Amino acid sequence: MTSLHDEGTGHAGRPGYDEQPGFLVDAFPTIRRPDAGTVLIGEWDAGGPEGQRAVLDGVARAWARTPLPTGFLSRVLLAGTDGRSVLNYAQWTSDAAHQEFVRTERTGLRERVAAALDGAGVAGDPGPTRFRLHGSLLRDESPAPGCVVRVAFRTTGHGAARQLVDGLLDMFGGRQGGDGGIASHFHISEDGGQVVNYSEWTDAESHERIVGTALRDGGRVMDFIASVPGVEPQGFRRYTAPRGLVRV
Known part of the structure; x- marks a missing residue:
């Protein structure tokens, strides 16, 4: 596994991801990469610019404390030009790799993400949908x-x-x-x-x-x-x- 820096500050002092060997930071994903076996897509309505920033920073901070398995390929959040939407796009090598991560993850990632969304006023998150x-x-x-x-x-x-x-x-x-x-x-x-x-x-x-x-x-x-x-x-x-x- 690759572990992110605990509570990293990310680029330009933003909460989130620091430089990591083997990863591009704050980059658009490569959609047609041949090793991507499954894609997870979700969207959040954060209500306005302040909520949008809170979601982006809070979710990035939550993931910054999470060891990443080899089956993880990308997870990118994008800011809507409407000032309120956030797109969540993730790639894994397979359904099994993602499901195993969900089953065995013990650092409290789900709770940290839920707390970040709740703090930004995003209620009732159904989670991402699985796509091909x-x-x-x-x-x-x-x-x-x-x-x-x-x-x-x-x-x-x-x-x-x-x-x-x-x-x-x-x-x-x-x-x-x-x-x-x-x-x-x-x-x-x-x-x-x-x-x-x-x-x-x-x-x-x-x-x-x-x-x-x-x-x-x-x-x-x-x-x-x-x-x-x-x-x-x-x-x-x-x-x-x-x-x-x-x-x-």
């Missing part, structure tokens, strides 16, 4: 992202989820479009009830422009989504400023 990466739209060149857009859908099962994702992958021939678009990574939940597109962009402004053009209501993309039975769009949120660890 199903497919991606990619560019020939992939610059580092400056913004992540979480696009969510509810689906009535695996059939509807795959029809949605496969149709979008086919529509674009597997290639990411849009000026400033880097990649779109489509995840399907373990129960088939959710699809999350973790979409990487150079900056939030680039995504704002594409929403007003290629992704407008009545356009080809939105018309296709509306045509797929059992799919309910849940909107999108933009995120920046990653906080966490990514195994190299």
